[in-house]
Amino acid sequence: MSPLRIIFSIISAIAGFWITLTNLKAAGNLILPYSVGMGIFCGLATFFFVYYSEKLFSDLSAKALVGATVGTGAALLFFLTFAYFSEIIGLSARYPFYTYPIVFLSVLCLGIAVGLKKGGGGESPVNSKNDFFHSKVLDTSAIIDGRISDISKVGFIEGSIIVPQFVIRELQGIADSNDNLKKVRGRRGLEVLKNLQEQKDIRVKIVDKDFSNIREVDLKLVRLAKEFSAHLVTNDFNLTKVANLQGVRVLNVNQLANSLRPVILPGESMKIKVSKAGKDERQGVGYLDDGTMVVIDNGKKHISEFINIIITSVIQTPTGRMIFSKVGDPND
Template sequence: MLNKILRTIFTLMGLVIGYFVGDILLNTNFAMESGYFNDNTFNKILILVFITLLFGIILFLISPLINDLIAKSMEYTEKSIQKFPASVILFGAGGAIIGLAISTMLVNVLTTIPYIGTLISVSINIVMAVLGANIAVKKKDELMALFFNMKKIGNSKDKKVKGISKADPKVLDTSVIIDGRIFDLCQTGFIEGPLIIPNFVLEELRHIADSSDTLKRNRGRRGLDILNKIQKELKMEVVISEKDFPDIAEVDSKLLKLCQAIGGKVITNDYNLNKVAEFQGVPVLNINELANAIKPIVLPGEEMKIQVVKDGKESGQGIAYLDDGTMIVVEGGRKFIGEFIDVIVTSVLQTAAGRMIFAKQKEMLEKAN
């Protein structure tokens, strides 16, 4: 609908421009000296109509390109503005207005200068507006503290004040909320910046919680409980984002689009979302990768005491686990299922799913040596 309206407007503009161009051409010295239009009003009207229609048709044909350019410009401007917090936009606009007000008092005299007075006045207005916006944004925190008393100390000792961080916003996806470890991770203080919880993620959690499947319903309710704990118990800034992308159906795609729009990072434990985000250039914090990274490092040659709990895939192998869940494959350990034995690490394999340790029974290695 908007494209049709803009196309009509550009066509009318073309007709108006064509009319004025035709009128100017008919009144030029060349047209007057030719004598072709002097006594022939019909020729004048014919040429004027032709030029008017010509410009109207030209603007009608190129209006889709102009519409596309306007749409891309608006989208770019919207994305650029969305990267800034509302407080920055508000203080920037206020500072620009104050700068323009101050410059108005200075340039009244300059406008009287012949030829260059107007140019100087416009230049000073632009400089003062930009300067005012920069100062207001840089002094935002001090101005907020001055006018709104944002640094008041709570009367109660138990009152919790959620800090506002300048770090990149962290957008939570559905899987990491249901997982629940994000709450404990935020409590440790390793995650900085505001936590962004998109409204469409809340909707997905609500649908999961209302599912007829018992497992899904429990997962959805667990996710909602985690969100309530995050909002009530964490000292971090928590923001419910109302921004949506109606033209995008999938929640994961909306999530990545939101991160691109606000310049944030997505926190997830979804392997597929991680790969898609990396492909689209969206920064990702994967808590599964974090969990693997902080597991204790085991080197070949180390000794440990383990309990073999089951047999392995290969003949004679036994499987054991460390306290953090790391799998240990023991060569010849099948006959020791249910027993505690001393083993020596032979190699360590890091996979996408986690870390695997290969070991042999200590007595077997000593006999072999």
Template structure:
């Protein structure tokens, strides 16, 4: 019963399209200056209309299974895309569609001066379709940037703590910097300028780490999710949906995806990953490394300085002992093994600075 009803509906639609095709053909012939070709009597015109309606009605009747199949496929694709989209993307897409249709309406008023009815209709349809589509695409692709700009403006007006310059490049966070957690304190100081971007695939990686069978990884993943939730709560930063970035679909590695996204958005990657830092340099992507920042901000220690330290364990070489500064910097004390467990004065002999951190060498001060 339902199948026959669908066929009947398609047949009626086909007949109506056939009638429309006849009217369009008649108008075009008249517009070309050959009115005599379509100078039909009432009965003749009715018969021709019936012929067009029957031909197109039968055509749509025969094509009903194909059209129905394609319609179901299209509906399933749309439903699948909507399920993958976040609520924010759907809202932004709807707003973009409305904005596009409003602009199309304003432009369509210009077409009212064209005294060609069918051309008028065609131009209106094309304008509404193109601007509606552009409204959806622009709103969904640039939605995170728009939200971040609005959020940063509100924050600057209320507290001035999260000041962001809209002209500054986006800062794209990777998994390591979120798990580390120090980025949250840096954001509180207002040093992070420009929109903050947390890609969807970074969230997925955090979830995988949090679901790991290894307890250490699981705890790190859960800490990362807690930090991410805190960032979202405090600064209103949404997860960036990368589905619209087709260039990322064929890239399986998260790190390479991150660098590609940075190139697309002309942004900077914020990370703690030493290897990612190196690869980014090769690909010409700018990186903000939190570890490098922390090392830069550590107090300067010069050879010849004297300090008091608690020696806590043995070093790798004979007679070496190891101590730590308050900021975690390791100090290797030559000839200090016999003082392990004691607090003594040491004299700095050399400082080794590497991209992985800083190491200080010292020896017991005179009198020891």
């Protein structure tokens, strides 16, 4: 049982006992069964209130939870003080039996509401379910890739960007790696996060939610996206498959980049530098500005030269596209 549930269970027991004791005194012990039943009912009602409140509070930040706890404590202290002085000055006998439950619940709700507001939890850290646009959950691969920062900068990302703490911890672990390549990638990811937070037109939310019963980071990301009705942004092929199977929409930056590449049709001609030899004996290989590989028949003898080529075919693969061509007229 979590600390929050334990605290509220104790409050439930105190409230139920106090209500029962007050009714016993007011009725001269003549309605003992009714009073006990009333106390049990109020205790159970408070327990169910706590149960569903805990689900709500699990989406809040630590600061908001502290505010709610302080507000609850202040509300309980106020109620006990009110009840104590009512007993001393003899006002409790004049109150109807339902006065204390109403006062207690009213003060409790007010205390929690004020505590949440003061603690920065006036709204959920991610209010994606009420936003017009879906929020976007970023995974490690999308952050390290870095293009998400450029995409959001030009206004193609709508809604909040959600980054869970367990992804940040993963980035920090990569940045602290002894492997120089991993270290560079991790630091690049942290720098991309910083750039996203500095953008005025995008809202980045760091959420503390961690699913302790789930070990795999990929499954945690899918679960988080489902809970907030968010889209998942990733470059991971396997994560894309898992998310699609569970009904989570995936935005793959690589697929977006492939879709934005210029259309090249067979029969078109272009100029390209032959960078290296191909697999076959006479083949040469070149690359377009976007990284697309171009295989050039009879291009091996032109390595390190810029030549005219004619496109013969274009093949689309899961990782991109490959262009096949032949050497064109050098005078074109």
